[in-house]
Amino acid sequence: MPRPLIGITTYVEESTRYRVWDLDTALVPTGYYELVQAAGGAAVLLPPDGPGAAAEVLSRLDGLVVAGGPDMDPVLYGAARDSRTGPPATVRDEWELALISAALEADMPLLGICRGMQALNVALGGSLVQHIDGHFETPGTFSWHPVRPVPGTRYAALVPEEAEVPTYHHQAVERLGSGLVVSAHAVDGTVEAIELPDPDRWVVGVQWHPERDKDTRVMASLIEAATARAAAPVP
Numbered sequence: 001m002p003r004p005l006i007g008i009t010t011y012v013e014e015s016t017r018y019r020v021w022d023l024d025t026a027l028v029p030t031g032y033y034e035l036v037q038a039a040g041g042a043a044v045l046l047p048p049d050g051p052g053a054a055a056e057v058l059s060r061l062d063g064l065v066v067a068g069g070p071d072m073d074p075v076l077y078g079a080a081r082d083s084r085t086g087p088p089a090t091v092r093d094e095w096e097l098a099l100i101s102a103a104l105e106a107d108m109p110l111l112g113i114c115r116g117m118q119a120l121n122v123a124l125g126g127s128l129v130q131h132i133d134g135h136f137e138t139p140g141t142f143s144w145h146p147v148r149p150v151p152g153t154r155y156a157a158l159v160p161e162e163a164e165v166p167t168y169h170h171q172a173v174e175r176l177g178s179g180l181v182v183s184a185h186a187v188d189g190t191v192e193a194i195e196l197p198d199p200d201r202w203v204v205g206v207q208w209h210p211e212r213d214k215d216t217r218v219m220a221s222l223i224e225a226a227t228a229r230a231a232a233p234v235p
Contacts, residue, residue, distance in 0.1 A: 006065060154204060165206075
């Protein structure tokens with residue numbers, strides 16, 4: 001069978017400089033598609049689009065990865081803006097929430113990474129802590145800390161041991177979205193992974209950055225689920 005097609009969200013950065021150019025650019029760090037490829041999938045980069053296009057875009061794909069990035073607008077979960085929360089990224093918020101909703105509706109395998117995990121939680125009615133300390137130290141540099149799996153979860157079945165992971169975030173899950181369970185914690189109790197507990201639906205969010213690590217176990221499981229979905233007969 002051909003490799004499953006895994007969509008990865010991208011984001012627009014204004015005035016991006018490369019070679020002789022200074023242009024607005026839709027981009028994502030190379031680690032995301034390299035991780036998909038290393039785990040056996042084919043990566044497709046998804047630029048921002050109108051929310052109404054989400055289901056159509058996903059109809060061509062077998063799985064979805066929602067990448068990391070800036071803070072979500074707290075208005076989306078009914079909170080006042082903390083002074084330490086970054087500026088709104090309205091286009092990205094709307095597009096990625098639409099993609100998540102469409103993926104859930106279609107029972108598509110979905111992995112949220114960092115902001116992507118937070119977006120999954122917000123899409124299902126959850127809220128976020130707008131600032132925590134200790135999960136990144138130097139701007140532009142990933143930190144590492146251990147995460148502990150919650151026994152009985154999908155994540156624990158994939159990574160049963162305490163693992164050191166690359167991290168860079170200052171927000172985290174507060175109230176869980178509908179149907180979600182916690183599947184890993186940091187030592188300080190911060191929620192580090194969430195998932196839908198339905199064994200027939202592959203929906204996982206991780207707060208760290210697996211694209212900066214060599215451990216492919218979580219992504220390989222997504223690829224396996226996407227491959228099975230692609231091979232299933234159309235109802």
